[in-house]
Amino acid sequence: MNTLDICIFVFFLLPIGYLSYCCYQKFYLPYARVKQFRQIAKEITALYVDINPFKVSLDFRKNYSTLRDEELVYGEIEIITLLPFLEIMHPQNNDVFYDLGSGSGKALIATKLAYPTLTVKGIEVMAELHYLATDRWHALQQKYPARLASANIDFICANFLDQDFYDADIIFINATSFSPETWQKLVSKFNNLKKGCKILIISKQLPEALFKTLYTGSELMSWGFSTTRLYEKK
Numbered sequence: 001m002n003t004l005d006i007c008i009f010v011f012f013l014l015p016i017g018y019l020s021y022c023c024y025q026k027f028y029l030p031y032a033r034v035k036q037f038r039q040i041a042k043e044i045t046a047l048y049v050d051i052n053p054f055k056v057s058l059d060f061r062k063n064y065s066t067l068r069d070e071e072l073v074y075g076e077i078e079i080i081t082l083l084p085f086l087e088i089m090h091p092q093n094n095d096v097f098y099d100l101g102s103g104s105g106k107a108l109i110a111t112k113l114a115y116p117t118l119t120v121k122g123i124e125v126m127a128e129l130h131y132l133a134t135d136r137w138h139a140l141q142q143k144y145p146a147r148l149a150s151a152n153i154d155f156i157c158a159n160f161l162d163q164d165f166y167d168a169d170i171i172f173i174n175a176t177s178f179s180p181e182t183w184q185k186l187v188s189k190f191n192n193l194k195k196g197c198k199i200l201i202i203s204k205q206l207p208e209a210l211f212k213t214l215y216t217g218s219e220l221m222s223w224g225f226s227t228t229r230l231y232e233k234k
């Protein structure tokens with residue numbers, strides 16, 4: 001290499017390479033990720049096209065008396081709202097994600113599609129919604145047998161107050177309809193969560209003494225905009 005070659009490399013090729021890398025990181029990767037999230041949202045819409053989870057929940061509630069009816073009122077986070085939140089939480093390969101009150105499983109399945117290496121677990125008390133979630137997951141597995149054959153996904157039909165979820169690295173809770181009593185009981189279980197566990201909550205808050213607030217804002221749900229908070233366990 002002569003001096004001219006070195007000058008061309010240092011003053012021309014190196015800056016261009018660095019600039020291209022920065023543009024790729026800053027613009028292309030986020031663009032590609034948002035595009036992928038849109039595709040996943042479309043996939044979920046197609047998966048549930050012939051079934052209405054709101055109606056499944058309503059029909060079941062007519063005969064369900066174990067919990068107060070308002071606690072079971074159904075609603076969904078928009079997939080295109082959820083996935084960018086997960087992205088800013090930087091899930092690690094073997095992290096464990098929970099949806100507490102996972103309903104029809106849309107958020108759980110979308111999370112699995114966006115982050116295939118995560119272990120994802122949904123706890124849903126209403127049996128009909130639980131069956132719907134497992135049924136839709138099996139339908140998706142049949143569509144993509146190679147890709148989804150051995151996925152770590154767990155649908156648990158139970159009251160989350162009776163469950164341990166202390167292996168969680170990320171928790172999502174659409175808590176809009178939970179009563180203050182249920183919320184208090186759930187929050188008291190959070191004392192045992194791992195330090196650094198991230199918790200995304202719709203409509204409710206956590207005590208500042210135990211949790212650092214990372215984000216507060218208003219985000220789109222199936223019923224309109226709702227207060228959304230992201231916390232980290234101290």
Ligand SMILES: C[S@@+](CC[C@H](N)C(=O)[O-])C[C@H]1O[C@@H](n2cnc3c(N)ncnc32)[C@H](O)[C@@H]1O
Pocket residue numbers: 067071072073074075076077099100101102103104106107123124125126129158159160161173174175176177182
């Ligand atoms: C607002 S929906 C959220 C569905 C889903 N997580 C989403 O955001 O798209 C709340 C769900 O929590 C369930 N649920 C309410 N109380 C519960 C409890 N104690 N244990 C487990 N699930 C519960 C309801 O049946 C309902 O499906």
